[in-house]
Ligand code: NAD
């Protein structure tokens with residue numbers, strides 16, 4: 001098979017982790033006889049600073065026929081975050097109808113959790129995050145700007161179709177995993193959107209009688225992800241809650257540098273996008289020390305989405321092997337001193 005992957009390295013450590021990992025992906029593809037071309041798009045904040053836009057006007061059209069998208073990170077200290085993110089990352093998720101965001105959190109062998117008493121293999125859950133609406137809906141505005149009576153309104157939007165789509169994806173995942181689904185809401189305070197969400201859970205669960213459903217409020221869930229992360233299997237949450245919970249998931253399983261994600265278009269009408277959960281990390285940009293593992297695993301998820309399961313497995317296994325091997329390089333975020341390149345070399349040796 002042959003594939004074309006629109007590749008957007010983006011900002012900060014994005015280009016560092018993407019450029020380092022592309023040769024690894026090419027090597028894995030070659031070993032599996034997969035013909036894959038990574039077409040680079042130099043879109044991002046540098047472009048914004050020079051040309052006034054994060055991507056060209058027809059940017060989305062240029063990449064809509066690609067088989068998948070690989071993205072590094074977006075965000076620059078010199079440009080407001082809402083400008084950069086609304087100029088590149090968020091339009092891709094929304095315009096390409098990537099309604100399902102899938103984010104696994106795995107405590108790998110050889111990785112130390114900041115939580116006492118946890119060892120590799122103890123924690124393994126996946127968050128299904130609604131990805132195109134909810135609290136991220138582009139509905140609202142500011143009035144009377146600059147006056148004492150200035151007002152800002154930001155409305156959340158929950159559609160039945162969007163809510164059902166994320167719930168069904170999560171139920172299906174639970175069926176394939178341990179059959180346990182945790183729905184995370186704030187229904188005690190948000191009596192419209194979140195009670196609607198709960199109602200849709202009650203309807204949809206009829207179709208998945210073998211899945212055990214637990215419902216948690218997001219405040220308690222944040223606590224429980226730290227107190228008892230081993231008990232979670234599949235978690236489903238709204239856009240904002242899923243965003244927050246997946247940073248918790250990343251850190252309790254070791255580091256932001258390990259957490260991959262997939263933004264999935266369920267119908268296949270548009271490409272899906274794969275990217276690390278982390279951002280552009282300006283605090284370590286340019287030092288060559290960003291952990292590329294989250295990008296490698298995002299690539300593994302990308303190959304899986306393409307149906308290239310052997311290539312995907314090869315990447316997952318390389319990561320598992322390197323992290324478990326005490327003599328293998330360890331990056332600074334996991335307590336070592338290996339560079340981005342040294343990590344990728346270690347993965348390359350094992351594929
Ligand atoms: P961040 O994820 O960039 O960084 C948080 C912390 O994690 C930092 O200490 C950073 O050094 C560390 N970290 C992140 N990735 C790492 C890696 N691969 N290896 C080692 N350490 C890593 O979050 P932030 O600092 O809140 O955001 C920085 C910028 O990125 C902001 O502009 C933000 O809007 C943007 N952002 C973008 C995305 C995205 O593109 N998907 C995601 C999150 C944040």
Ligand code: IPM
Nearest residue numbers: 074085089090243277278279
């Ligand atoms: C993420 C990021 C983005 C989000 C930001 C940068 C808009 O935090 O992918 O987790 O909130 O979705």
Ligand code: MN
Nearest residue numbers: 243244247277
């Ligand atoms: Mn986030």
